[in-house]
Amino acid sequence: MTRLMAVSALAVAGMAGTAGAEVIKVGVICPTSGPYAIYGKQFSEAVEAYQAIHGTEIDGNEIEFIYRDSGGVNPDQARSLAQELIIREGVEYLAGFTFTPNALAVAQIIDQSETPAVIFNAATSIITQESEFFVRPSFTLWQVSAPMAEWAHEQGITEVVTAVTDYGPGIDAETGFKAAFEAAGGTVVDSIRMPLDTTDFAPFMQRVRDEAPDAVFAFLPAGPSTFAFVKAYNENDLRGAGIEFLGTGETDETTLDSLGDAALGLRTSYHYSPAHESPENEEFIGKLMELHPDAVPNFASVQAYDGAHVIYEMIRAAGTDGPAAIEAVKGLEWTSPRGPVSIDPETRHITQNVYIREVAKDDEGNLINREFETIEAVPDLGLVNDY
Incomplete structure (x- = not known):
């Protein structure tokens, strides 16, 4: 059995054993050190704001976000972290991915483990074509x-x-x-x-x-x-x-x-400015600044906030069933702090102003x-x- 096959077998076994689980884990791979550490800060602050507004539970299950430091552009590190999160931490969803090479590095892993991966930033168009388990509510x-x-x-x-x-x-x-x-x-x-x-x-x-x-x-x-x-x-x-x-x-x-x-x-x-005028943006920025007075809202913040929304909607519709979660998110529409958005059912990428x-x-x-x-x-x- 190859290493990737082992990842697949263990992850699928983990999914089968978590029906009705009390904790559903989301692994976030992003920089938390080095020159791009600001992304990790913005991602975690925005996710915290989303959970403060929308709660930390879905159907009685606690949603837990686990962060791992990818540093900068480091596809080998991203691949290793994805394997660790799926096998050792038992995550049912992956998220984050600031840089394109890091996202592409996990495509084969999420295909075999059937783990949805929600891209908070990486912006090369081809990414969503490399795995049917990628969803991108950010931009290209x-x-x-x-x-x-x-x-x-x-x-x-x-x-x-x-x-x-x-x-x-x-x-x-x-x-x-x-x-x-x-x-x-x-x-x-x-x-x-x-x-x-x-x-x-x-x-x-x-x-x-x-x-x-x-x-x-x-x-x-x-x-x-x-x-x-x-x-x-x-x-x-x-x-x-x-x-x-x-x-x-x-x-x-x-x-x-x-x-x-x-x-x-x-x-x-x-696709976003904190100066955007809407009730949704006012609520988002208000909660973000309440929790983190030193926060600087920007595109990475709103992308992580909307990424959390997509993850919540997938869990609400499909629990820990990866393929069903991907199907559920196709065509999803909502009003983001950036304006009206939807997930294109063909590309699994956001349509937005x-x-x-x-x-x-x-x-x-x-x-x-x-x-x-x-x-x-x-x-x-x-x-x-x-x-």
């Missing part, structure tokens, strides 16, 4: 990049340089933007791919200046690199050179205040990502597109 880069390209062209931007981090999501962002921008009649004059560990973006900014486009479209994973990139954009005065900034999550709330007033006017397309945003100040002088235009009900355009 195609989903937010293509709408930005269409909007930018409508504003009269005709030439763009793309600058993305050189890994799966970055390539998806580049591809999605380029496909939509060229379909609209625009031209991508240069495509820059930057190593994941880049800290000095000045050479890339000089390359953009030399091309003299109307705008630069960027994607970098949220964290230190996004702050450094936007800072370099400002320090190299690309705006003064007439080169507009277009992005997705580069003005993330965790670094927005550090960017200061130089961030004012930067435009991004994304995408908002065009601009960094502005609220009435109290705080920097926010102000939503000013809405593209409704956008699917994962990397899997469903007409470009």
